[in-house]
Amino acid sequence: xxSFLLRxxxxxxxxxxxxxxxxxxxxHLGGSDPARIIAGDSAGAAEVETLREALxxxxxxPIQFLDWAxxxxxxxxxxxxxxxxxxVDMISVRIxxxxxxxxxxxxxxxxxxxxxxxxxxVTAGRWPDKLLMGVASIGFSLPIFIVAYTLVYWLALVPGxxxxxxxxxxxxxxxxxxxxxxxxxxxxxxxxxxxxARVSRAAVLDMLKEDFVRTARAKGxxxxxxxxxxxxxxxxxxxxxxxxxxxxxxxxxxVVTETLFNIPGLGRLVTEAILKRDFPIIQGVILVTAxxxxxxxxxxxxxxxxxxxxxxx
Amino acid sequence: MNQTKEPAVxxxxxxxxxxxxxxxxxxxVANLDLRIRRGEMVCLVGESGxxxxxxxxxxxxxxxxxxxxxVRGTISLAGRDLLKVTPQQRxxxxxxxxxxxxxxxxxxxxxxxxxxxxxxxxxxxxxPKLGAGERREQVLAALQAVQLPSPEQISxxxxxxxxxxxxxxxxxxxxxxxxxxxxxADEPTTALDVTTQAEILRLIKDLQVxxxxxxxxxxxxxxxxxxxxxxxxxxxxxxxxxxxxxxxVLGNPRQDYTRALINAIPxxxxxRPEPKDLGPVLVRMTDLRKSFTRRxxxxxxxxxxxxxxxxxTLRRGxxxxxVGESGxxxxTLARCLAGLxxxxxxxxVVGSDVSQAAGSRRQRQRxxxxxxxxxxxxxxRRKVGESIIEGPMNFGASRKEATARAAELMELVGLRPDxxxxxxxxxxxxxxxxxxxxxxxxxxxxxxxxxxxxxxLDATVQQQVVRLLxxxxxxxxxxxxxxxxxLRVAAQISDTIVVMQRGRIAESGSVxxxxxxxxxxxxxxxxxxxxxxxxxxxxxxxxx
Numbered sequence: 001x002x003s004f005l006l007r008x009x010x011x012x013x014x015x016x017x018x019x020x021x022x023x024x025x026x027x028h029l030g031g032s033d034p035a036r037i038i039a040g041d042s043a044g045a046a047e048v049e050t051l052r053e054a055l056x057x058x059x060x061x062p063i064q065f066l067d068w069a070x071x072x073x074x075x076x077x078x079x080x081x082x083x084x085x086x087x088v089d090m091i092s093v094r095i096x097x098x099x100x101x102x103x104x105x106x107x108x109x110x111x112x113x114x115x116x117x118x119x120x121x122v123t124a125g126r127w128p129d130k131l132l133m134g135v136a137s138i139g140f141s142l143p144i145f146i147v148a149y150t151l152v153y154w155l156a157l158v159p160g161x162x163x164x165x166x167x168x169x170x171x172x173x174x175x176x177x178x179x180x181x182x183x184x185x186x187x188x189x190x191x192x193x194x195x196x197a198r199v200s201r202a203a204v205l206d207m208l209k210e211d212f213v214r215t216a217r218a219k220g221x222x223x224x225x226x227x228x229x230x231x232x233x234x235x236x237x238x239x240x241x242x243x244x245x246x247x248x249x250x251x252x253x254x255v256v257t258e259t260l261f262n263i264p265g266l267g268r269l270v271t272e273a274i275l276k277r278d279f280p281i282i283q284g285v286i287l288v289t290a291x292x293x294x295x296x297x298x299x300x301x302x303x304x305x306x307x308x309x310x311x312x313x
Numbered sequence: 314m315n316q317t318k319e320p321a322v323x324x325x326x327x328x329x330x331x332x333x334x335x336x337x338x339x340x341x342v343a344n345l346d347l348r349i350r351r352g353e354m355v356c357l358v359g360e361s362g363x364x365x366x367x368x369x370x371x372x373x374x375x376x377x378x379x380x381x382x383x384v385r386g387t388i389s390l391a392g393r394d395l396l397k398v399t400p401q402q403r404x405x406x407x408x409x410x411x412x413x414x415x416x417x418x419x420x421x422x423x424x425x426x427x428x429x430x431x432x433x434x435x436x437x438x439x440x441p442k443l444g445a446g447e448r449r450e451q452v453l454a455a456l457q458a459v460q461l462p463s464p465e466q467i468s469x470x471x472x473x474x475x476x477x478x479x480x481x482x483x484x485x486x487x488x489x490x491x492x493x494x495x496x497x498a499d500e501p502t503t504a505l506d507v508t509t510q511a512e513i514l515r516l517i518k519d520l521q522v523x524x525x526x527x528x529x530x531x532x533x534x535x536x537x538x539x540x541x542x543x544x545x546x547x548x549x550x551x552x553x554x555x556x557x558x559x560x561x562v563l564g565n566p567r568q569d570y571t572r573a574l575i576n577a578i579p580x581x582x583x584x585r586p587e588p589k590d591l592g593p594v595l596v597r598m599t600d601l602r603k604s605f606t607r608r609x610x611x612x613x614x615x616x617x618x619x620x621x622x623x624x625x626t627l628r629r630g631x632x633x634x635x636v637g638e639s640g641x642x643x644x645t646l647a648r649c650l651a652g653l654x655x656x657x658x659x660x661x662v663v664g665s666d667v668s669q670a671a672g673s674r675r676q677r678q679r680x681x682x683x684x685x686x687x688x689x690x691x692x693x694r695r696k697v698g699e700s701i702i703e704g705p706m707n708f709g710a711s712r713k714e715a716t717a718r719a720a721e722l723m724e725l726v727g728l729r730p731d732x733x734x735x736x737x738x739x740x741x742x743x744x745x746x747x748x749x750x751x752x753x754x755x756x757x758x759x760x761x762x763x764x765x766x767x768x769x770l771d772a773t774v775q776q777q778v779v780r781l782l783x784x785x786x787x788x789x790x791x792x793x794x795x796x797x798x799x800l801r802v803a804a805q806i807s808d809t810i811v812v813m814q815r816g817r818i819a820e821s822g823s824v825x826x827x828x829x830x831x832x833x834x835x836x837x838x839x840x841x842x843x844x845x846x847x848x849x850x851x852x853x854x855x856x857x
Binding site for chain 1: 373374375403404405406407408409412413415417420421422423424425426427434435438439471473484487
C-alpha cells in the first residue's frame with residue numbers, strides 16, 4: 001500500500017515536467033511577440049529590440065525555458081507585463097474564490113447527484129427512477145447562462161434572498177460569503193449533479209446484477225445493507241473516476257460562471273490576461289490549474305487504492 | 314428406512330414457477346416434489362435450462378422479481394413454508410438455517426473486502442450480540458473447518474489473492490459458519506480443476522456427514538453424482554422425470570433422458586478405437602518459453618515462467634490434447650501458437666517455412682482458434698454472418714465469395730445457412746460454439762486450436778461438439794490442438810495427450826499410454842481426481 005502511494009506520488013514528477021514544457025512552448029510559439037506588446041503601438045523597431053534584449057527574449061528557447069523553469073521551481077512566476085505585480089501574488093489573491101466555487105460545486109453535485117442516482121438504480125424502471133432521470137436530463141441539457149439568469153431572477157432579483165452578483169471573502173462575513181456562493185454553485189453544479197446521478201445509477205445498477213450481491217442476499221443481509229455495504233462500495237470506483245475527471249471541466253466552466261456572477265477568481269484573471277497578451281499571468285494560471293489537476297488525479301488514484309485492493313498491485 | 318418419523322429438512326411440494334409470457338414454455342418449473350432428510354445428499358441433475366437453479370433460487374428467495382410473482386406450491390424448511398414468510402422472517406432464515414454456495418466463487422465473493430470480513434458479516438447479521446473478539450474466533454474456526462492452511466493469513470486476503478479452490482472453501486466456510494440444516498450447492502465445482510473439484514467434493518461430503526447437514530447439490534455432471542449422491546432427482550424442461558436412490562437411478566435408469574445424460578459423460582476407457590495414420594509434422598515447437606513479470610514492492614519485479622521450455626510436434630490430421638490444471642501454462646502455449654502473444658524464447662515453425670515467425674499474418678491464417686465461452690467470443694451487435702466473413706475479407710476475399718463460403722461452413726457445422734443473418738443471442742450455447750468453429754474455419758486454417766472449447770457446455774452438447782470437431786478434422790484434414798482440463802473429453806477425441814504442470818510437460822504420449830499407464834505422479838493424481846470413473850482404468854490397461 002505504502003509502496004503504491006509512493007510510486008503514484010513519484011509518477012507526478014515527469015508529468016509536471018512535461019506540463020511545464022508544454023505551458024512554456026504554448027506561450028512562446030504562440031506567434032505573438034511580448035516585447036512588441038509591452039513596448040506599445042507607438043514604439044519603433046529599435047525600441048522593441050532593446051526591450052527584447054532587456055527581457056532576455058532574444059536568447060535561445062532552451063535557455064529561456066531553463067531560466068523560467070528554475071524561477072518557477074523557486075516560486076517565482078515573473079511579473080505581470082501590465083501591472084508589474086508578481087504573478088504569484090496575483091494568483092494567490094484570485095485563487096481563493098475559484099477554489100471555493102469549485103469545491104462548493106463538487107460538494108453540491110456529489111451530495112445530491114450520487115444519492116439521486118443510487119435511488120434511481122434501486123427503483124429502476126419505476127416512477128421514482130423516471131422522475132429523477134428526467135430531472136437529470138434537464139440539468140444535463142440546460143445551457144449554463146439560462147440556469148444562471150433564471151436563478152438570479154427568481155431567487156435574487158424578485159425576492160432578494162441572494163445577492164445578484166459579487167463575492168464576499170469568508171473572513172469578512174461568512175454568512176454573506178455563503179449567500180453569495182449559493183447561486184453560482186447551483187448554476188455550475190446542476191450539470192455535474194446530473195452527470196453524477198446518471199453515472200451512479202448506471203454503476204449501482206451494474207453492481208446490483210453482480211453475483212456477490214446475490215451472495216449478500218443469501219446471507220440474509222437487509223436491502224439497505226446490500227445496497228450500501230455491497231453494491232455502492234463497489235460502484236464507488238467508477239463514480240469517483242467521473243468525479244475526479246469532472247474537476248478538469250469544472251476549472252474550465254468556472255470562467256463562465258465567474259463572469260456571470262462577477263466573482264474575482266482565476267477564470268476572470270486569465271481571460272483578462274489573454275485579452276492583454278499578459279503572458280506571465282497566462283503561463284502562471286495554466287501552470288497552477290494543471291498542478292491542481294495533477295494533484296486531484298493523484299488523490300483520486302490514491303482513493304482507488306484505498307477502495308479497491310486489486311488496484312494496489 | 315422409516316421416512317414418516319424422520320422429519321424432512323426440506324420438503325418441496327407441487328412447486329411451480331411461471332415464466333413471463335412469450336418465453337419458450339409456460340413454466341420454468343412445474344409440479345416439482347423433492348424431499349431432503351437430515352444428513353442426506355440429494356443431487357439435482359439436468360441440462361442447463363431444466364429449472365434446477367431456479368428451484369434453488371426459489372428456496373433461497375433469490376428469484377428475480379418477475380419470476381417471484383409466479384411461484385406456487387410449498388417449500389418447507391423443517392415444517393415452515395418459505396413461500397409464506399415475510400421478507401424480514403426470510404432474512405433471518407437464509408444464511409442461518411439454509412445457506413448457499415455458487416458456481417463461480419470469484420464473482421460470488423465481494424471483490425474489495427477481505428474474506429475474513431465477508432464471513433464475519435454473516436455473524437454480524439445473525440448474531441448481533443457477539444463481540445468482535447468472539448466473531449473473530451468463530452471466523453478462524455470456520456476457515457479451519459474447511460481445511461484452509463493458516464486461517465489468520467487467509468482471513469486477511471482478498472478473493473483475487475486466492476486460488477479457485479481456496480475461494481470455494483471460503484464460500485463453504487461462510488455458508489456453514491452458523492451450522493445450517495440445509496446447504497444448497499449450485500454447480501460448486503464446475504468452474505474448478507479436476508483435482509480441486511475432487512478436494513471440494515470430499516470436503517462437502519465430509520462436512521455433510523459429520524454435521525448432519527442436508528445438501529441439495531445441483532450439477533450436470535453424472536460423474537460427480539456418482540461420487541457423492543445419496544438420492545438423485547433428474548429434471549428436464551422444468552419437470553422431474555426420474556428420482557430415486559443413487560444406485561437405482563445411475564445403475565438402472567428408467568428414462569431415455571437419464572440414459573442420455575449418463576452416456577454423455579464419456580468413460581475414460583472410451584479411447585478412440587483405431588489409431589490412425591498421421592501425416593507429416595505440421596507444427597514444431599522447440600524450447601518454447603513465455604514469461605511474465607509481476608511487480609513486487611517499489612522497484613522490484615518478479616519473473617515467472619508461464620511456459621518454461623516446451624518441445625512439441627503436431628502432425629497433419631492429429632488431435633493433440635494439452636491437459637493440466639489452471640495455471641499450468643496450457644492456454645499460454647495455445648496463445649503463442651495462435652500468435653496472440655509473443656513468446657519470450659524458443660521457436661514455433663508451422664509447415665516447412667522457418668522464415669515465418671509465429672503471429673505473422675500468414676501464420677494467423679493457418680492457425681485459428683476457438684475459445685471457451687461462445688457467449689463472449691462473438692460480437693453481440695453483429696450478425697453471425699458478418700463475424701464469419703470478416704476474416705476472409707481481411708485476407709482479400711470479396712464479400713460475395715466470403716458469404717458463399719460462410720453458407721457452406723454453416724452447413725458443415727450443422728446449422729442452417731440462412732441463419733447467417735441472425736444475431737448471437739438468437740442461438741443456444743452449443744449453436745454459438747458451432748458458429749465460432751465456422752468462423753475459425755472460414756480462413757481455411759491447417760491448425761485449429763480449441764481452447765477449453767467445450768468446457769462451458771452441457772455434457773450432452775459437449776459430446777455433440779466434440780463429435781463435430783472430429784468429423785471436421787477428418788473431412789478437412791485438419792490438425793487440432795485441444796486444450797482442456799477434462800481428461801474424459803481428452804480421452805474421447807485425442808491421438809496424443811500432453812500433460813502440463815507449471816509450464817512444463819510432465820508427460821506425453823498416446824492416449825492409451827498416458828491414461829492407461831501414467832508414468833508421472835502428476836498424471837496419476839489428475840486421473841484419480843476424475844469424478845465417478847474409478848472403475849474404468851482397468852479396461853484401458855487391458856487394451857494396452
